[in-house]
Amino acid sequence: MRRWLAARPPGHALDLGGGHGRHAAWLRERGWHVLLLDHDEDAVAAAAARGLAAARQDLTQHPWPVAGPYDVVLVHRVLYQLPASARGAVVERAAGALDRGGELLLVEPSTVLASLRPPGGVREIDASAVHRRWRQGS
Secondary structure, three states, rough: OHHHHHHOOOOOEEEEEOOOHHHHHHHHOOOOEEEEOOOOOHHHHHHHHHEEEEEEEOOOOOOOOOOOOOOEEEEEOOOHHHHHHHHHHHHHHHHHOOEEEEEEEOOOHHHHOOOOOOOOOOEEEEEEEEEEEEOOOO
């Protein structure tokens, strides 16, 4: 994941379920503008204490407070924690926050990834047992 992100020019990123901000801080250090969303109040407070833009958000609830569009939306080990019935809607919202040519990076257990399909206007550009990369409208 980091190798792929390091190869991209900095832009705007949305870190869904970003917890204490480990990935968001790494992106910010490389020049990215990052918004982190997480349902856990303590995690959001810890991310904000690191100087990260962070907001509390239940990803299964809509709307999200996203200014987008984003060049990258990162979903790292989040979907497996959600009810299976909510995962598709979360992925659709994540893809909807992408700019044209933006990429959605999903890093989840293989059982979760196997159940997901790219939403309309998004195509898969890379896949493995533990990740999927999807691109918006390019």
